[in-house]
Amino acid sequence: MNDISLFDAIHSQRAVRNFSAEPVTDEAITTIMEAAVRAPSGGNRQRWSFLIIRNREVKRRLGEWYFDAWQEITVDMDFESPAAQPYRPSMLTHGMEDVPVLILACQERASDGNSPSSITSGSSIYPAVQNIMLAASALGLGTVITTLHTKHEQEVKELLSIPDNVDTAALIPLGYPADGRRFSRSRRRPLDEVVFHEKWGKTTKAQ
């Protein structure tokens, strides 16, 4: 196993949306999924399932739905602006069928059967998704977390025979980066804008 340090993995995580044709082995998928299920979940209930999709026709149809949602949100977007960088055309919008693997992270609803209605409904699936992305990077594989498929969630669920009481949380493309591995630092707001002490907005710590 190609292991790297935790902090190297965390600090080098980048969104990858273009992939080479190099295949992803089943062993790599297993290593990644073993990492996924070590994530915590509420009450350790593990109401998660992960679909590994390699079928070209399935990827093509998922790509069509992704493209439709992408077109809608980018219709007025200037792709040259830095803020639009995550939305630029890529293999996800033009060639999803060529992405080696798609992982669809799913979660069964709580037993009351209601739709998820608060932010915390994702608290037991996205830690596993983050483990997937970190573990992939340790193997030299690129990923990005996407949710645009949810515009067509009913059709996605029908295509993949996903039960009614299961939500699709993220579609994660997986493959070796088209342009080699990038180590440039991602752009982030400085800590003193987002870390508060004791009260909202208080950016300095009282002694």
Next chain:
Amino acid sequence: MNDISLFDAIHSQRAVRNFSAEPVTDEAITTIMEAAVRAPSGGNRQRWSFLIIRNREVKRRLGEWYFDAWQEITVDMDFESPAAQPYRPSMLTHGMEDVPVLILACQERASDGNSPSSITSGSSIYPAVQNIMLAASALGLGTVITTLHTKHEQEVKELLSIPDNVDTAALIPLGYPADGRRFSRSRRRPLDEVVFHEKWGKTTKAQ
């Protein structure tokens, strides 16, 4: 920095709910928060904020609300059963004020101002929460992801001056584990129950 391998961090992650009195340094908090903000977020918008809470009276009040929510969900629970293990009485239910640090992970709502209404509303905050927990473990610190405070979210937000358009996603206690670091493996469903190939329920891969 105490670094460990990514896979060691992922595979040794355990929920810690009882903490020693050993203080947590500001340097440790900074290391952890620098890891948090490297996580991906939709469109790289970083609509997150993190409250670092050390004030004893604030922790005590958060503990009261946590206790109230915990009592409600555990009223009929047999704490001896393995499934109830995550719900057993702990410093979170009896002594939240003694937890060295509480981190409240928050997210500003999308500009339409509506309440989060689908599982994907958590997709841009829980990856950062997972980074917090993994980075803490690299420093020998214990954490657990909790959401019970949301039963009293309005009161929590008032106490901490959190704006209306911000949701509280997780309350993460942080400290050195009371019982030393545990390396026992967490209980998880086997991969072939949760990883499907091409279609829901298909546990074997066709060639």
